[in-house]
Amino acid sequence: MFNLFKYASPASFYPLAGRLAMGFGIASVILLVIGLYMSFFVAPTDYKQGEGYRIMFIHVPAAWMSMLIYVVMACWAAAGMIWHTRLSSMMASSLAPTGAMFTFIALWTGALWGKPMWGAWWVWDARLTSELILLFLYVGFMALESAIDDPRRAARASGLLALVGVINVPIIYYSVQWWNTLHQGSSIKVVDGGVETSMSEIMVWTLLVMTFACWFYTIAVALTRVRSIILERESGASWVKALLQERKS
Amino acid sequence: MSEWLAMGGHGLYIWGSYAVTALFMIVEVILVVRRRRSLMQRLGRMIRMKDSEVSG
Numbered sequence: 302m303f304n305l306f307k308y309a310s311p312a313s314f315y316p317l318a319g320r321l322a323m324g325f326g327i328a329s330v331i332l333l334v335i336g337l338y339m340s341f342f343v344a345p346t347d348y349k350q351g352e353g354y355r356i357m358f359i360h361v362p363a364a365w366m367s368m369l370i371y372v373v374m375a376c377w378a379a380a381g382m383i384w385h386t387r388l389s390s391m392m393a394s395s396l397a398p399t400g401a402m403f404t405f406i407a408l409w410t411g412a413l414w415g416k417p418m419w420g421a422w423w424v425w426d427a428r429l430t431s432e433l434i435l436l437f438l439y440v441g442f443m444a445l446e447s448a449i450d451d452p453r454r455a456a457r458a459s460g461l462l463a464l465v466g467v468i469n470v471p472i473i474y475y476s477v478q479w480w481n482t483l484h485q486g487s488s489i490k491v492v493d494g495g496v497e498t499s500m501s502e503i504m505v506w507t508l509l510v511m512t513f514a515c516w517f518y519t520i521a522v523a524l525t526r527v528r529s530i531i532l533e534r535e536s537g538a539s540w541v542k543a544l545l546q547e548r549k550s
Numbered sequence: 551m552s553e554w555l556a557m558g559g560h561g562l563y564i565w566g567s568y569a570v571t572a573l574f575m576i577v578e579v580i581l582v583v584r585r586r587r588s589l590m591q592r593l594g595r596m597i598r599m600k601d602s603e604v605s606g
Contacts, residue, residue: 529586
């Protein structure tokens with residue numbers, strides 16, 4: 302029977318993470334090239350916003366990733382606290398920087414899209430404000446984790462912050478329906494199994510390609526970062542010594 | 551080409567968005583790879599030191 306817990310041990314997870322990171326890294330580069338080509342040369346000009354809407358092809362994936370990564374990070378943090386598996390907490394801390402980056406990109410590209418369309422870089426709108434809070438949560442998670450020396454206590458404290466902050470993600474997602482926001486409502490709705498959207502078919506496909514590119518990018522970067530975290534924490538372990546001797550010879 | 555770059559007058563905003571996104575993603579990859587490389591060297595030196603102490 303495939304024993305999943307075998308990969309809970311850093312020693313056996315380390316080589317697997319390396320192979321996965323390589324695979325997802327290559328896949329993300331390919332998808333990014335295809336997605337960028339589609340964003341500029343395949344997707345049609347928007348009847349209302351002209352070319353400006355093309356910012357959507359990075360703004361929306363970045364925003365989706367900022368929310369998805371936070372939820373995944375909180376799940377890993379919870380797993381680490383419940384089963385005391387150190388590797389789970391390491392996964393949470395390896396995701397935080399990439400999540401923070403995508404949150405900043407979502408805010409940045411949103412501002413650059415808002416200026417020509419709304420006439421303002423920033424408004425204290427429910428969607429924008431809750432996304433800004435998400436950025437603070439990411440930074441808070443990273444700061445709290447690095448402020449505490451003992452990895453176990455650091456994982457517990459930052460894990461708690463991550464779990465408390467999870468409530469912010471549905472607030473972001475539904476903010477456009479709960480409050481009267483300047484930010485537009487969701488244009489892609491999953492309705493009884495099908496995807497209903499007001500966008501043209503090709504725009505949705507371009508968006509999906511870019512989203513998967515960002516998703517695979519995140520997996521590749523986070524897995525590479527977690528390998529470094531594993532080596533830093535397990536530097537005294539014998540398997541690390543064996544690994545390094547093997548690399549040297 | 552320049553007409554295409556103008557993006558119907560929205561060029562500044564579009565290229566400002568894509569450039570910053572590309573910059574952040576590339577810099578993040580560089581930082582992650584550099585962290586890994588320096589860590590491997592540091593651990594390699596540590597082990598060589600330990601070996602020399604043992605055998606010395």
